[in-house]
Amino acid sequence: MNAEPGEVLREQLLAILTEDAHNAKRLNERLDSLASETGVGAYAALLLILTRKSFPDDEAQLHWKLIVERQREMSEALSREVGVRVAAFDYFIHVNRQLVQPALIDIELLESSAQNATLDPLTGLASERTFRSAVSNELRRSRRYALNAAVVLFDLDDFAAVNDRLGALVADRILREASMLINNKVRDIDLVARCGSDELVLLLPETDRNGALLVAERCRAAIEGFFAAEGASRPAIHLTVSGGIAAYPSDAQTPEDLLAGAARALYQAKAAGKNLVELHQDERRRYLRFDLEPGLFEVEVLARGRADARPLLNLSQEGLLFASPEAIDVGERIELRLAGAGTDETVLRGSVVRLEVLPEHDPAASDRFDIGVVFDEQTAPSRRALLTFLECARAPR
Structure with missing residues (x-):
């Protein structure tokens, strides 16, 4: 007699049954994979879930192969997919005749059990x-x-x-x-x-x-x-x-x-x-992004102990994008000084969230990377300075 299957194995089997009950090929692939990891006891645990009857491991594996064959025969005869629960019921009632009082578990109970599981059986993550x-x-x-x-x-x-x-x-x-x-x-x-x-x-x-x-x-x-x-x-x-x-x-x-x-x-x-x-951006477009005319604005980037003035490509109240000849790693903290025609300089701090290699459209071009930055929470003066920059831009996206 086999013991009640462990909780993790039970959750894995319930997931296989509920997700692939009508897909015999995938169901068997997943079950074979699980059995190779946990041993043939997986078949005994599966039949215990389905029939509430215990079988020795080797016998359970043989029964399962015959149930799968019965599922195939019934699907061909009826010209439609037959679920594994129906095939198991038919096998034990009409072929093997081991169940005098059928007690096959209802598929809704399987689904309910799977939904109540706290862990996803395939990945081990939370459900x-x-x-x-x-x-x-x-x-x-x-x-x-x-x-x-x-x-x-x-x-x-x-x-x-x-x-x-x-x-x-x-x-x-x-x-x-x-x-x-x-x-x-x-x-x-x-x-x-x-x-x-x-x-x-x-x-x-x-x-x-x-x-x-x-x-x-x-x-x-x-x-x-x-x-x-x-x-x-x-x-x-x-x-x-x-x-x-x-x-x-x-x-x-x-x-x-x-x-x-x-x-x-x-x-x-x-x-x-x-x-x-x-x-996420709501319908009010909380952070409008503006593409900037070439040469209109620039940003002085203070990173790794050096400062370089770079072309500013676009700007919003949340962040900016600039071109750079060198890569700056995602997550790196940098300081930015914005300057442009008719505006005062403002200093902002932020973190790099995007690093993209530019296509080789111009071999002579010095800038090879797009660098995206999100700002830290801004003070009132820096927000006003950003609004000034945005008001000077004329190409909203």
């Missing part, structure tokens, strides 16, 4: 249910103590194509690796969860928009770099991730609006070409 509860609790805490909080929603770019090309087992392994990469880039107080098939989401307590952008950009760069190299059990692939950010209280006041705002920002990142992280 969506756990995440939504944590967001609600964190916003209550943030309101009480006047704190910031942010949500980052990630989606692996073109992951369905990766699944089709490399197969479900490799795709599952890739999703676990991506989850680990993101989990390694956050603090202990942050929460990483899986929401949907290929969406990962972060809850960042006591973090504003700019801080969330830094974290999200680190995660994006880590995933792009990791999958560009060949892995132990997969080829090198061009896998990237897009992200959307929404923050409390600047973007939303409720958990529902916060998640919806992050989803809209993610959609904007996808629409802009993928492999990007976008901040």
Whole structure:
């Protein structure tokens, strides 16, 4: 007699049954992969969940193969997909006849059990249910103590194509690796969860928009770099991730609006070409961005103990973009002095959030990088100075 399956194994099996009950091929691929990791006891645990009857490990594996064959036969005979629960019921009642009083578990109970799980069985991250509860609790805490909080929603770019090309087992392994990469880039107080098939989401307590952008950009760069190299059990692939950010209280006041705002920002990142992280922007366009005429403005960049005047490409109340002959790493703190026609000089401090290599459109050009910076919280005088710069710009986006 086998013992009751462990909680982690049970959650993994419930997830497989609820997600792939009508997809026999993928269900068996995932079950075989799980059995190779945990041993043939996975089959006994599966039948215990389905029938509430214990079987020796080897016998359970044989029964499962016959159930799968029965599922195929029934699907062909009925010209439609037959679920594994129906196939198991038919097998034990009409073929093997081991169940005198059928007690096959209802699929709704399977779904309810999976939804109540606190961990995602595939990645080991928090479940969506756990995440939504944590967001609600964190916003209550943030309101009480006047704190910031942010949500980052990630989606692996073109992951369905990766699944089709490399197969479900490799795709599952890739999703676990991506989850680990993101989990390694956050603090202990942050929460990483899986929401949907290929969406990962972060809850960042006591973090504003700019801080969330830094974290999200680190995660994006880590995933792009990791999958560009060949892995132990997969080829090198061009896998990237897009992200959307929404923050409390600047973007939303409720958990529902916060998640919806992050989803809209993610959609904007996808629409802009993928492999990007976008901040939520409401319909009022809180931070208008202005493209600047060449030579109209410049920014003096104080970084690494030296100061260089560089062309200012665009500017908003939140940040700016300038061209540079040298790379400045994402996350590096820099000081900026803005100057232009008809304006007074103003000094701002910020953090680099974007580093992009310019295309080789002009071999003679000295500037090879676009550097994006978000400002620290500005004082009243610096905000007024920024407004002066913005009023001088004439090309709103």
